[in-house]
Amino acid sequence: MLAQQLLNGVVVGAVYALFSLGLTLVFGMHRILNLAHGAVFMWGALIGYFAVTLAGLPLWAAFIVAVFGAGLVSVALELCVFRPLRRHQGDEFGTIVASIGANLILMQLAQQATNAQTLRFPFGIFPILFYDIAGLRVSLQQLVILGAVAVIVVALLAFLFKTSLGSEARAVAVDERTSMLLGVNPGKVYLTSFLIAGMLAGAAGVILGVAFNSVSYVMGDAVMLQAFVVIVLGGLGSVTGAVLAGILIGMIQTLTTAYISTELSDAVVFGLLFVVLLIRPDGFFAGLHTEYRVA
Amino acid sequence: MKRSAILALGVASLLWAAAGSAGADEVVIAAQYPLSGPMASYSGPFLREGTEIAIQRINETQMLGKGRTLKVIIEDNAGDRNQAISLMNRFATSDNALAVLGVYGSYLSLPAAPVANELKIPFLAIAASPAIVQAGPWSFILIEQPNDSMKLLAQYAAERLHVKTAALVFDRANDASVRLKDSFAKYLKERGGSVVSEDGISAQDTNFAPIATKIASEKIDALFLESVPSVAGNFLVQVRQAGLSPDVKLLASGQVSSPVFRSIAGAAAEGILYPADYVADMSGEENKYFADEYRKRSHKDPDQNAAWAYTGMLLLAHAIHDAGPGADRAKVRDAMAKLTNVEVPLGAGKFSYDKDRMPNFDLIMLQVVKGVPQIVK
Numbered sequence: 001m002l003a004q005q006l007l008n009g010v011v012v013g014a015v016y017a018l019f020s021l022g023l024t025l026v027f028g029m030h031r032i033l034n035l036a037h038g039a040v041f042m043w044g045a046l047i048g049y050f051a052v053t054l055a056g057l058p059l060w061a062a063f064i065v066a067v068f069g070a071g072l073v074s075v076a077l078e079l080c081v082f083r084p085l086r087r088h089q090g091d092e093f094g095t096i097v098a099s100i101g102a103n104l105i106l107m108q109l110a111q112q113a114t115n116a117q118t119l120r121f122p123f124g125i126f127p128i129l130f131y132d133i134a135g136l137r138v139s140l141q142q143l144v145i146l147g148a149v150a151v152i153v154v155a156l157l158a159f160l161f162k163t164s165l166g167s168e169a170r171a172v173a174v175d176e177r178t179s180m181l182l183g184v185n186p187g188k189v190y191l192t193s194f195l196i197a198g199m200l201a202g203a204a205g206v207i208l209g210v211a212f213n214s215v216s217y218v219m220g221d222a223v224m225l226q227a228f229v230v231i232v233l234g235g236l237g238s239v240t241g242a243v244l245a246g247i248l249i250g251m252i253q254t255l256t257t258a259y260i261s262t263e264l265s266d267a268v269v270f271g272l273l274f275v276v277l278l279i280r281p282d283g284f285f286a287g288l289h290t291e292y293r294v295a
Numbered sequence: 296m297k298r299s300a301i302l303a304l305g306v307a308s309l310l311w312a313a314a315g316s317a318g319a320d321e322v323v324i325a326a327q328y329p330l331s332g333p334m335a336s337y338s339g340p341f342l343r344e345g346t347e348i349a350i351q352r353i354n355e356t357q358m359l360g361k362g363r364t365l366k367v368i369i370e371d372n373a374g375d376r377n378q379a380i381s382l383m384n385r386f387a388t389s390d391n392a393l394a395v396l397g398v399y400g401s402y403l404s405l406p407a408a409p410v411a412n413e414l415k416i417p418f419l420a421i422a423a424s425p426a427i428v429q430a431g432p433w434s435f436i437l438i439e440q441p442n443d444s445m446k447l448l449a450q451y452a453a454e455r456l457h458v459k460t461a462a463l464v465f466d467r468a469n470d471a472s473v474r475l476k477d478s479f480a481k482y483l484k485e486r487g488g489s490v491v492s493e494d495g496i497s498a499q500d501t502n503f504a505p506i507a508t509k510i511a512s513e514k515i516d517a518l519f520l521e522s523v524p525s526v527a528g529n530f531l532v533q534v535r536q537a538g539l540s541p542d543v544k545l546l547a548s549g550q551v552s553s554p555v556f557r558s559i560a561g562a563a564a565e566g567i568l569y570p571a572d573y574v575a576d577m578s579g580e581e582n583k584y585f586a587d588e589y590r591k592r593s594h595k596d597p598d599q600n601a602a603w604a605y606t607g608m609l610l611l612a613h614a615i616h617d618a619g620p621g622a623d624r625a626k627v628r629d630a631m632a633k634l635t636n637v638e639v640p641l642g643a644g645k646f647s648y649d650k651d652r653m654p655n656f657d658l659i660m661l662q663v664v665k666g667v668p669q670i671v672k
Binding site for chain 1: 335336373467494502512533537538
């Protein structure tokens with residue numbers, strides 16, 4: 001059973017990592033702690049749900065619509081909240097408070113859209129198939145989740161480190177003023193990073209909404225808490241660190257629930273955060289693959 | 296002269312309006328339900344529908360007496376304890392309601408019960424916790440004790456299904472849920488069974504994979520499930536996906552009687568057994584009226600929640616009738632405590648309070664067969 005539980009942990013952790021990547025990307029590049037990232041994740045799941053139930057799209061098409069929809073919500077946040085604050089030279093605290101406000105607005109809009117109900121993707125929307133792999137009962141859903149997360153992470157790394165726009169983004173992250181002198185348009189970089197962060201959150205939202213059979217306007221809150229632990233553990237701005245930390249958190253949470261107590265899973269995760277902050281304030285995986293840091 | 300005439304006219308119209316709005320023989324009672332928030336999906340709208348049908352029934356049959364009508368104020372507590380307390384205060388002080396029905400569930404009703412007793416207003420809670428009754432003489436409960444339903448279930452499991460080992464899953468944040476789980480475990484053990492594992496979940500949880508995987512790997516004859524319908528349905532889907540053997544018997548509390556549970560669980564709910572207060576196919580004149588009217592309005596069968604609300608309104612109406620015209624809250628409270636053999640849609644069809652103000656009606660055992668709950672003989 002231990003191996004089966006580890007697999008459960010890796011799957012849920014991979015989705016935490018996907019979600020956390022967007023948060024760590026924006027923070028690493030622009031030093032913006034976007035507390036509305038959970039609401040973007042939730043809107044991704046909602047858009048996916050409505051694309052299936054109202055527009056009648058198949059799940060794969062709804063997933064693409066949701067990913068781009070959440071990306072646009074994130075871009076709207078940058079244009080309506082963060083950019084005006086930067087223009088007025090708002091400080092970090094003001095930015096955090098503004099993101100809390102944006103989070104509440106997005107949640108209340110979702111509350112109205114869903115009539116405060118927990119929604120479910122139609123039963124059987126994802127084929128319920130299982131495979132016996134090395135003695136493990138692995139579902140098609142788990143395989144698709146792991147495959148999708150792997151593809152998305154590789155695509156993100158390729159964008160950041162193999163494209164000119166990715167180079168510009170990293171240049172802005174290192175020094176915005178110098179990069180401007182070199183001809184980089186920071187506004188475009190901000191929009192791009194918010195778009196990518198939103199798309200990652202949207203992908204995570206649909207995946208968790210389908211896997212856990214639950215979409216609600218409060219679903220972003222719990223994942224945001226996990227994401228804080230993931231990005232602190234992984235090292236702020238570290239892509240590799242976020243992926244490894246996400247998977248580690250998923251496994252710890254799963255094993256605690258299965259072998260100790262459901263009540264203690266959050267306590268164990270946040271206890272770990274406290275210990276890491278004490279002994280390695282830069283993150284447990286901070287020194288790993290520094291070439292895959294955005295800043 | 297002209298000013299005094301206008302003043303007299305104004306006073307007269309105010310008096311007329313006041314008499315017209317209150318209604319000389321109109322009795323006002325209040326109800327509060329989770330019409331929004333996370334509990335609303337399986338409770339609030341059903342409770343409101345049941346309440347409205349009961350009011351129609353009570354006024355059509357002039358249950359309170361000739362010329363006396365019943366009016367209900369229905370408000371949304373959003374499944375929030377603070378709002379439940381605020382509404383209880385408002386009903387008792389501003390709305391001058393004669394009695395209050397609802398709140399819904401022990402989690403919300405427990406903090407509202409002391410307030411009702413302090414304000415001295417009869418409060419019929421759609422809940423099962425005896426602590427609500429113990430809060431004082433003004434609070435009553437509508438649902439039978441966990442012991443009764445769990446005794447019936449454990450007896451059926453041990454004697455008819457030959458269950459020897461069981462895994463228990465319950466809502467760890469809900470007092471009533473913990474009591475139900477403990478009662479089932481106690482009665483199963485008394486009949487020679489044993490509990491292999493107990494796992495608490497929360498109504499906010501969505502990822503049940505760790506517990507589901509654990510339970511699927513256990514050697515058990517039965518899985519007992521006690522949680523709100525939406526969570527129970529979601530858990531069952533995930534435990535089936537984790538590979539729970541089809542030979543494992545599924546047992547649950549009456550919470551799963553909600554159609555919401557079956558719509559979420561789908562095929563995973565097949566075969567689940569549970570004791571219930573209500574099924575739409577029961578005989579009896581009161582149930583026939585209620586079920587027919589509900590189907591006419593909603594184009595579907597009524598669920599347990601709607602039947603609870605309907606029954607609650609009927610009980611209050613009987614108490615108000617028995618207390619006599621012009622009765623105050625104390626007389627209604629006293630009449631409530633004496634209710635005996637009131638015809639209701641619940642259980643076997645007759646409702647009584649015993650000397651300790653605990654509700655009594657015979658439960659029924661149901662099983663989901665081809666997606667539809669059927670009475671188990």
